[in-house]
Amino acid sequence: MRFETEQDRANERKVMEVFASGHPFKKLGDNDIDFIVPGKCYVEIKARKVAFDVYPIEVVSLIKVVKMQERSKYLPTFLVFGFTDCIAYISLIALCGSVKWGGREQRDGAANDMELLLYIPKSKLIQMPIN
Numbered sequence: 233m234r235f236e237t238e239q240d241r242a243n244e245r246k247v248m249e250v251f252a253s254g255h256p257f258k259k260l261g262d263n264d265i266d267f268i269v270p271g272k273c274y275v276e277i278k279a280r281k282v283a284f285d286v287y288p289i290e291v292v293s294l295i296k297v298v299k300m301q302e303r304s305k306y307l308p309t310f311l312v313f314g315f316t317d318c319i320a321y322i323s324l325i326a327l328c329g330s331v332k333w334g335g336r337e338q339r340d341g342a343a344n345d346m347e348l349l350l351y352i353p354k355s356k357l358i359q360m361p362i363n
Contacts, residue, residue, distance in 0.1 A: 243279035247314030250362055251275060251321065265299050265309070274303040279314040284359065290320075294331060294348040300324050313357065320357035328356055 241259075248257055248267050257269045265276040276296055290313055300309045301324065309324040329352040335345045 240279065243314065244277040247277050247279050247312060247319060248275060250314075250319050250360070251277075251310075251312050265296065265303055268307070271307075273307050274300070274309040276300055276309075276311050277314065278311070280316070282315060283317045284315040284320060284354070288354055289329070290352045290354060290357070291334070291349050292352065294350055297324075297327065297350055300327075311352075314362075318362055319360045320354070321360070322352065322357050326356065327352065329353060 244266055245259075252267075252269055252275075255269045255272060257267045257275075259267055260274075265274055267275045267277065269275065276292075276299075278290070278292065292311060296311075300311065303309050304324045310321050311324070311327065312319060312321040327350070329350045331348055331350055333347070334349045335347055337345065
């Protein structure tokens with residue numbers, strides 16, 4: 233079961249518009265990473281509802297990291313976080329952090345609420361303004 237809403241997808245698209253800086257991009261399938269900038273890169277977006285400095289780390293599913301690794305065989309791949317005050321990103325080849333079991337309380341119909349997660353220090357992310 234997918235819990236992503238139409239608003240979530242709209243928020244991802246807004247972040248992608250800033251990150252892509254005018255380059256055309258395309259949304260990929262539901263069970264893939266989020267976007268491709270044809271001939272340039274693949275992008276996984278995490279849209280947040282807080283400012284950059286609220287938490288010292290960011291968390292991403294190890295399943296997503298593996299999907300990013302598969303795509304990186306063809307083009308550079310980036311993990312991009314949209315915050316209320318900026319965008320921050322990291323390339324797959326620079327990705328680092330700690331792997332731990334975690335997540336949220338299991339929801340009905342959810343398979344991956346508890347899973348292996350990568351905890352990424354915010355100090356490793358590159359910030360971009362969102363003018």
